[in-house]
Amino acid sequence: MTRFALPILLFAAPIFAQTKPTTPPPEVEQALEALKANKVTEALDKLASAAKTNTQLPPPKVQLAQWLFQMGNGPAARTFIEQALAEDPKHPEGYLLNANFAFGEGRMTDAFLSLRLALDLTADPRWDADQKKRFAREARSGLVEVCFTRGDFAAAKEYALELLNADPKSGATRARLATVVFRQDKPAEAEKEYTQAFADDPTLDPPELQLAGQWQLRATSEADPAKKSAATDKTEEWLKKAVSAHPKNPKPAREYGLWLLSAGKLNAAGPYIDAAHALDPNGKETAVARAVWLLNKKDATAAEPILEGVYKDSPADLNALSLLCLCLSESSDDKKKKRAVELADTLVRQNPKGAAGYAVLGWCLYKGGRKDDAERALATALNSGQINSDAAYFAARLLVDKQKYEDAHKLLVGATGVKQGMFIYRSDADALLAEVAKKLPEKKEK
């Protein structure tokens, strides 16, 4: 539920990952190595050899398809899964993986049908008790997700209850059930389920935090302003409860601190960010939250070493990278500004479809004095139609420099009109809006 400055859509991982045997045989590892070396046939042979001695393993082509999917080679993965299903149409594994592919691609009906088929096939006497359990569990898990995504909460609930029937102490399943029940507009029942889930599995997020997340999602999607406001109030209410009830857990404090930052309450956020940091001084997410808070306070100097540390440990964390770029761009050191541009370029390359990356690049270029390049980058971001408030500010800044006050005003009004949402440059946008408003021929109201 965290809302950072530039949410990056990560490449969708399998939603219902299949359980693997705890210690894969050596041939399986050898097969993976062979596949990485592009030796597909050798990989298949290894997998076939492993499958002979271990019936718990998925069919070789199914395994291969899964690996190819994870490596980002979708077409090859599809080919192999089709072959696997043709060779053994009664093996649930193939349908489970097919459902996974379909889900990732948004083909819910296909996913649903594959999962239903997989579930039906678990009854086949060729499977032992463990396999039946596993196939049924994975099929039902998938069905819960698919029905949930389709908005068929009643069906999702049924499948979730079936899962709980088989494993009443599964906290994760019960938490999922709670989410489904919440979507059925039964928050009190959801609260009970989340509470029980947490009791069964204390590694889950606390129930108060889960509920806060659900209310936040509702607030985001609610069109009616009164209902939106009520949902926002509920979000905050549950965040507060989460912090009070779990004083040793850094996550509630961190999430509430970030929520307050999103609401523009900089002073109020401070103690929560500090508390999270005190409880979790080495945690990455807490560090990033602290950096976001510092950036909001216009203390890029203090934020920089934090973000450098996170980036060093997690170079794939695009969110931290984008924040680091912004941080460096605010420096008075030209070398750091130059580095900001270079890193922003990396950001874009790693996610060329993401508008946020272009917005960050545009800002870094602008701060580095390359206004023309900045304009191009920001134009790309604007054209995607998916800009956030900070990106709108960046673009408006450029427009003001070119004296295009009307366009800038529109962007700024839109950006500052969003009451809840991470907006690092909120105060700058407010100041710029005031400046622009004076320059317009007639007063425009926000």
Add this chain to the structure above:
Amino acid sequence: MPAPTPPAARRGLFARLWDRIRTTRLWVKWTVSAVVLGLVAGGAIGVLGWRKLEQRQRGEQTSEQWARFEKAVKAGDEGEMRAALDAVFALSADPICDRYRETLDTGIAPSDDPRLCLLSTTLHARHGRWPDAAREATKRLVLHPDDWNARCVVALAAVSAGDLATARAEVERLPDPADAPVSPMGLVLAFDLFCATGRDTTPIRRFVNDVVVDVLGSVGVEKDPPSVKIDLVQCYLIGFAGPSGEPLPVRLGRAAAAVGKLADDAAASDDPVLLTRLGTACNRLFTAYDRLHRGGQITEEQRVGFVLEHQARTTRVWQRVKELSPKTSAAYHGLALVELRARRSDAAITEVRAGLDACGNAPPLLALYSMLLKSTNRITDALRTLATAADADPNNLNLLLLLAELALDAPRRDVADVALRRAAVIAPADLRVIRIDLRLKLESGDSHAALQRLRDLGDAVILSEPLLARVYGRTLTDAGLGVLLPGWLKKVEEKAAATGSPLVLASAVRGLADGHFDSETAPPALAVIDRALARWPIDADCLVARAAFLARWAENGRPRWEPARTREAAFALERLRGLAPDDPVAATALARVRLFGLNEPAQSLKDVGPLLDLREREGLLTADQLTLLGAVLLANEKIEPAMAALEAAHKLAPDSATTCLHLARVYHACGENIRGRELVAAARRLPRTPQDDADLLALPATLRENP
């Protein structure tokens, strides 16, 4: 013919006289000379004598006028002072009169004249102009460093300015009253100072009991002006300010009648300011009679006699104030207290209402009014009255704040919220507005909102206001941010070191005792307050904070009421009681620790003396105080008063599980088990403290059955 001889010129008068004398006989000459000389000498002597007589008379008159002036100074009557000075000047043209007049006019005395410095100091002090009084007193101290009153004035001015460090330094320079010339007013001032600076008041009390009390009935005192008599009455009251467990000196009982006479004499004054001081002292004398009776120095019959006489006296005093100054709200307040004392709540309410009509919505009257209505279970009426008054006077901040606080007591948070919003429009930065806002948020269970409100003020403001520091510590723990306490405590320690005052630090630690108690933060918090006490060993605020914290830790730590910790809490609270023997809060805390923690019911009964006094005097205790009192009385098998106290508590706070449980036990003691079981069932449905849970388990089996 020769010219005729002109006639001889006629000789002058004196020449002829001289001829006559020359030719007179000698004895006649001597006789006449003697007569003439005698006449001349007699005349001269007569003139000189007359002049001398006149001078002596003028001198006597001048002395009389100076005495008149001295008397006027003692009485604080500036008009009379000026009249006396005019008379002196008319008699003697003494240039010092101009200096006196100038001092009266400007309030500034020349540094080289200690008498004038004394005059200016007294004038300023009487009117509460403490900075000016301190300035003048300082001049006098240069010439008379042992002047008790002057030093007290300087210290009092420091207290008024919030500079306790300077006040303490000045108080420490005061000699023992037995070794210095000290007036009754000086003793009263010094006593207030000792209390304000946390100094042990024993030397003052000892002097009052050993020396002053004996003087009360003496002949010399009869000639003193009313202001001095009132000071003496106030000195008498100092004698009662010792720890409640300490036996009262016998002299106090013997002087009870004399004090009454002094008060009667002083009541003859026509000065409403003096009479108001007298009335306030009279209201306090009731408690003195109660204590004398409890200490066995007067019989019940004597006590009743004193009280009846005193009620009439006090009523006369306040009535006189009303006659002389009808808009003095203190008069109505004082009369209401007299009625309350006589258990005539309705009459008290009537009196307060009359005061509100005459004086407007004076906050002390309104506060008393709301307390009276609250205690007689008419809180809705009180709310209505305050709300109406607030509507009639929408910009009266004091009214709005009173309304908000009463509404919170009701509890009617909606009313409190509206009143508070209006108050916040008038004075958003007023500390009282912020305090009530914080209380509203905390009582609504939203410690996070309270924390955010405080964060908006900023660290600098929080660390400069003891109240805010207290609430901040509490909100951190209530909001689940106890992990931030070490950093917070470090800031308050740094602040204390920087300012040289532990006040904010003590408040911050006190705040930790107010909220959700976390045993992990207890040792570091205690270490902070102990370090403060190492530096400021007799600081009352630190002692209070430490005692409150220890009491909370004893009750809520793991295990609860751990013996060593409980004893330490009791010891700290006993020390506190020594400093403030009449303080009901300290009494309640100590009684609670002794009753529940140490299982010493007999001792806890002694501890609740101030609560009994307060109940006897005004009948105004909070629900918590009444509950604790009831529990102590019950533990000492005083069933009837226990029931009265607990039933009163239950009326005020029907949703208190604590009260329900104790009242259930009282009913059980009276054989009314059905009522008892109903109360136990109610308690089970209400939020309970750990002590309540322990009490629930300890209930007799018959009470734990379903009703």
